[in-house]
Amino acid sequence: SSGINAEYGRVWVAQKLILSFAATLNLAVLILLLVWHSPSYSVIVGCVILWGVAQGIWQPQIGALYAELNPGEQIASFSHYRLWESVGYTLIFSLKQVRTLN
Numbered sequence: 194s195s196g197i198n199a200e201y202g203r204v205w206v207a208q209k210l211i212l213s214f215a216a217t218l219n220l221a222v223l224i225l226l227l228v229w230h231s232p233s234y235s236v237i238v239g240c241v242i243l244w245g246v247a248q249g250i251w252q253p254q255i256g257a258l259y260a261e262l263n264p265g266e267q268i269a270s271f272s273h274y275r276l277w278e279s280v281g282y283t284l285i286f287s288l289k290q291v292r293t294l295n
Contacts, residue, residue: 208254215250218243 222240229236256274263270 208258211250212254215247215254218247218250222247 222243225236226232226240232240256271259270259274260267
């Protein structure tokens with residue numbers, strides 16, 4: 194039993210490190226784009242690539258986290274995750290019509 198708990202603890206620490214790396218990468222890209230006043234095309238492409246790497250980390254790790262938090266109910270947990278993801282997209286696109294960044 195303790196071997197299983199130790200393995201689970203290592204996986205949990207690794208998952209926290211991976212999510213922390215993705216969060217740091219997203220934050221670094223946001224700060225770079227806010228601070229840099231006239232980024233060149235190559236800087237923008239680099240930011241898009243780094244943002245894509247972070248998203249590639251976030252999506253499967255958050256899905257795995259939902260599956261771990263709701264054992265035996267993976268279908269419901271993934272549906273719940275996708276529901277709130279869609280609500281977030283809808284909210285942002287709705288607010289985009291009200292508030293612009295000009």
